[in-house]
Amino acid sequence: MRAQPKASHFVNGSYFEDDAGDAIDCIYAADGTVVARLYEATDAVTEAAISAAKAAGPAWAAMTGTERGRILRRASDMMRDLNQSLSETETLDTGKPLQETLVADATSGADALEYFGGLAGSITGEHIPLPGGDWAYTIREPLGVCVGIGAWNYPTQIACWKAAPALACGNTMVFKPSETTPLSALRVAEILKDAGLPDGVFNVVQGRGGVGAALIGDNRVAKVSLTGSVPTGKKVYAAAAAGMRHVTMELGGKSPLLVFADADLDKAVSGAILGNFYSSGQVCSNGTRVFVENNVRDDFVARLVRRLRDGVIMGDPMDEAVNFGPLVNEAQMGIVLDYIEKGKSEGAVLAYGGRRTDRNGFFVEPTVFTDVRDDMTIAQEEIFGPVLSVLDFATEEEALMRANATPFGLAAGVFTRDLTRAHRIAAGFEAGTCYINHYNAAPVEMPFGGSKLSGVGRENSKAAINHYSEAKTVYVGMGDVEAPF
Numbered sequence: 001m002r003a004q005p006k007a008s009h010f011v012n013g014s015y016f017e018d019d020a021g022d023a024i025d026c027i028y029a030a031d032g033t034v035v036a037r038l039y040e041a042t043d044a045v046t047e048a049a050i051s052a053a054k055a056a057g058p059a060w061a062a063m064t065g066t067e068r069g070r071i072l073r074r075a076s077d078m079m080r081d082l083n084q085s086l087s088e089t090e091t092l093d094t095g096k097p098l099q100e101t102l103v104a105d106a107t108s109g110a111d112a113l114e115y116f117g118g119l120a121g122s123i124t125g126e127h128i129p130l131p132g133g134d135w136a137y138t139i140r141e142p143l144g145v146c147v148g149i150g151a152w153n154y155p156t157q158i159a160c161w162k163a164a165p166a167l168a169c170g171n172t173m174v175f176k177p178s179e180t181t182p183l184s185a186l187r188v189a190e191i192l193k194d195a196g197l198p199d200g201v202f203n204v205v206q207g208r209g210g211v212g213a214a215l216i217g218d219n220r221v222a223k224v225s226l227t228g229s230v231p232t233g234k235k236v237y238a239a240a241a242a243g244m245r246h247v248t249m250e251l252g253g254k255s256p257l258l259v260f261a262d263a264d265l266d267k268a269v270s271g272a273i274l275g276n277f278y279s280s281g282q283v284c285s286n287g288t289r290v291f292v293e294n295n296v297r298d299d300f301v302a303r304l305v306r307r308l309r310d311g312v313i314m315g316d317p318m319d320e321a322v323n324f325g326p327l328v329n330e331a332q333m334g335i336v337l338d339y340i341e342k343g344k345s346e347g348a349v350l351a352y353g354g355r356r357t358d359r360n361g362f363f364v365e366p367t368v369f370t371d372v373r374d375d376m377t378i379a380q381e382e383i384f385g386p387v388l389s390v391l392d393f394a395t396e397e398e399a400l401m402r403a404n405a406t407p408f409g410l411a412a413g414v415f416t417r418d419l420t421r422a423h424r425i426a427a428g429f430e431a432g433t434c435y436i437n438h439y440n441a442a443p444v445e446m447p448f449g450g451s452k453l454s455g456v457g458r459e460n461s462k463a464a465i466n467h468y469s470e471a472k473t474v475y476v477g478m479g480d481v482e483a484p485f
Helices: 043-061 065-081 083-094 100-106 106-122 156-169 184-192 208-216 232-243 263-276 292-311 330-345 398-401 421-430 463-467
Strands: 009-011 013-015 022-028 034-039 127-129 135-142 145-149 172-176 202-204 220-225 246-250 256-259 287-292 349-352 367-370 386-392 412-413 432-438 469-476
Touching: 009 043, 009 184, 009 330, 013 349, 013 386, 013 432, 022 106, 043 145, 043 172, 043 202, 065 083, 065 106, 065 156, 065 184, 065 367, 083 100, 083 106, 083 156, 083 184, 106 156, 145 208, 156 172, 156 184, 156 202, 156 220, 156 463, 172 208, 172 412, 184 202, 208 232, 208 386, 220 232, 220 367, 232 246, 256 263, 256 398, 263 367, 287 398, 292 367, 292 386, 330 349, 330 386, 386 398, 398 421, 412 421, 463 469
Parallel strands: 145 172, 145 220, 172 202, 220 246, 256 287, 256 412, 287 386, 367 386, 412 432
Antiparallel strands: 009 013, 009 202, 022 034, 127 135, 135 469, 349 367
16 A cells, blocks of 8 residues: 655645655554655745745735635535545554544544634624723734644644634644654645635645744744644743744643443443543543442443453454554554553553554554552553553542542543532533543534643634634724823
8 A cells, every 4th residue: 555645745735845854754553564755844845835824824814704614615525525535544644443534534624624614704803882982893813824733643633623723714824744644634735725725825844843843933923733742732832932922732631531330331431442442542632540439340340341352353444344453653552562561560450451462563452450549650641552541439529639630631521320410520620621421522613622731722613713813902982082181
């Protein structure tokens, strides 16, 4: 299988190549083969991309929101028509099963383009009446050139989650995918171009951290939106702050999932699977600390292990029967295996999995630890792999206190039939995105983002409009102007 794009970058409406940059190999995680070779953006490429975005800004911003939205909605329709092809590219890019990418990646990107395309025409200010006949009004204006920096777990979705609200508000964008998954954002750029997006409005450049730093530090950039790890987010946030740039930081987590004795345990197990093993555990919002009330702990674990033993189908991600794929690369596999060893060495009980599988590629079994203490490494640090930790609790107060005892605050969930308690727990969670009797759903209509170290700002929903535009206030005096002298 090959997925070689026409060129490494997409700048000013067309593919753009400069092979003077360092090579970036796109490796298929299922077998370790190189499926494409691209080149890191040189200074000339980043300059061309930022210049194109800056030049395209005034005309794009001058269009009505309805006109911009029409292009985004057209791109959404095209993305749905191309879902099979886009999903195959995503699977080559990430190693995620085609069964998953067909329903959760390009489709999510299309949802974002459709939603913000429909919203674009309604982005308006407000009228503010004042005493004495004076009044004021506000105008929502685009920020300018936005830089989007993507993560490798959802490359198509993330490109659209950032581009759709930015473009709907009248901004232009330079998007840098993760160097691990460079292919999918180029397909998004192609579709936007074919849908009628003017040249220079959405550009894609490849590269590692140095390219991202060059983009973030450019004085023409008004906004930076990052999806990534907390350490990377701290660096990017600090660099953006030096230029007083707007930021959205969607970072990592170590999210809690609380299961009470009165919960429907089968549904709770489904939630735990969605919160730990979907995308082979490579989801920032995963509920990897599963707190289970003492008297149902053994039953919960037994049901979970049975579901994993009977339901996991591991193999070639291009086979639609496969529902569990490899980790994205060898380095990530090594990180996950190291955490599994730490869990065992610190006294956690390995209830299921825990090994690299005997096959090509970067496969690690879905792994369940029980008897996990709050101070264990696997309960403290983000693993970003298929490792679930079960922790016992006795009371609601204890569970909530321990759930919040983390510097992260991306997501949290609770399973219980007592809806009064469910809402009480949700109110007490120190997290930006909370779930009751579900986990890890992320519809575009709902704000998504974290608190504490897990991020700043929100993606999706009407809330994203405020993060990709700013209000200009105009005061209108209707009477005499009085002055002290």
